[in-house]
């Protein structure tokens with residue numbers, strides 16, 4: 203293993219975070235705070251309890267997941283796309299590093315950033331709603347798992363994208379709707395029967411419900427199904443990453 | 456026999472299953488030499504270098520660096536290689552010192568600020584160490600790329616057109632840097648469009664055209680073997696027209712009317728010099744001096760590439 207290289211990539215990526223501290227941390231905090239104010243406090247005042255907790259508390263796990271997911275995707279997709287765009291990726295490709303080591307460096311840094319942002323969001327949430335965590339270990343596990351899985355997914359998007367448009371298309375038109383329709387702001391049971399059935403095909407539903415279980419012990423879906431489906435998605439991403447990188451697809455001619 | 460450092464065998468590259476950029480190239484690079492790769496635009500120089508450095512995959516053939524295969528043992532070969540790419544590809548926001556240290560890390564070496572300082576000082580970059588890359592001039596960026604390539608103490612350095620678009624002063628700096636590196640035992644492979652550059656610093660020269668290696672030889676041998684020589688005849692008195700009897704020779708009369716030059720093939724058994732001098736003597740012109748000049752790599756290059764085109 204080329205540990206120095208992994209460390210170099212990791213620190214290089216983390217540097218980017220410090221350089222852009224403002225947008226990296228402040229902007230997710232501001233936007234999530236807005237959600238808490240609008241949905242939690244305003245609408246929450248009109249909505250009775252959901253699954254035994256106040257509406258403000260109910261939306262915390264979902265909004266946390268929403269931030270983790272979008273942050274992880276954008277961190278790592280930009281992280282690998284930028285050197286590709288600037289051409290400076292040549293030095294990573296010419297260095298004595300394996301694909302696996304490259305992935306660890308980039309994905310590790312991206313996941314770290316998301317975890318930092320996630321922690322800050324969680325702290326912010328406590329200012330707006332009463333937050334209770336029934337299963338803290340499961341919560342941390344899901345947090346870390348989500349950060350790594352979606353950082354890896356974002357890495358793949360960055361590798362495969364040939365321009366900025368493609369880089370933004372997947373997060374924008376695929377992930378955002380899935381997240382909003384993933385039950386971050388409501389319980390699946392509130393939907394009409396037909397949409398409930400459809401929702402079970404949305405992977406984000408499993409994520410958010412897993413997290414909600416970790417917080418309040420309530421969920422539309424069994425926690426194990428949630429965990430297994432997330433691990434499944436992670437495995438798919440790992441296999442895809444290995445195939446794409448060993449073939450050098452869209453990086454090497 | 457000199458020690459072989461890089462051994463390229465029957466290397467071919469076809470881009471996108473259609474365009475053949477390298478055709479069965481074989482070449483050995485000796486330890487400690489400066490090798491210049493010449494060739495017109497699109498000849499395949501960058502492709503060849505990028506394959507050795509791991510940026511482009513070969514379609515067939517093999518390359519060994521110090522006995523290790525560039526694909527099977529890529530970690531071993533790449534850690535010995537430094538590459539200065541043709542394009543100025545740098546990120547914008549990092550500082551010079553950070554970025555050069557970053558490259559050293561990528562190559563699996565622990566941090567060594569003292570060494571990085573030395574590299575930056577040698578390249579006159581030390582006072583820019585805290586400057587962001589995006590704020591550097593083109594020539595400075597080129598130096599940073601060289602510093603990055605040297606950051607991990609490689610034993611082979613590839614310079615892909617190191618002096619493209621740099622001013623005369625920087626170019627001479629560059630030559631001095633290359634010469635210093637050679638003193639420390641680094642093997643250097645460079646590509647260039649400036650033939651005088653290859654002439655000034657290379658030990659051996661390879662000419663590549665259309666993906667084929669046309670010729671590889673010692674620089675001096677190449678010049679003397681293939682070069683035209685020029686005989687310069689200084690005249691005692693000014694002449695305005697050449698006498699009739701000399702018209703069968705391709706002579707050039709200098710603008711000042713005081714010298715004649717005669718090009719001939721030094722390899723040929725009949726250079727025609729004796730006859731020419733006899734005729735000049737017969738015509739009554741008086742000579743004040745004679746000298747010969749060696750042809751340049753540029754002449755050779757042009758004639759080789761033209762021959763290929765025919």
Ligand SMILES: Nc1ncnc2c1ncn2[C@@H]1O[C@H](COP(=O)(O)OP(=O)(O)OP(=O)(O)O)[C@@H](O)[C@H]1O
Pocket residue numbers: 455470471474476494495496497498499500501502503541
């Ligand atoms: N990624 C690529 N895909 C397709 N064709 C390519 C690619 N890279 C290079 N080529 C083609 O291969 C040929 C050789 O290119 P190469 O860059 O090796 O030339 P070069 O000798 O370095 O030229 P120059 O002096 O202009 O730098 C060119 O015709 C070029 O268009």
Ligand SMILES: [Mg+2]
Pocket residue numbers: 500501502541615
């Ligand atoms: Mg080139």
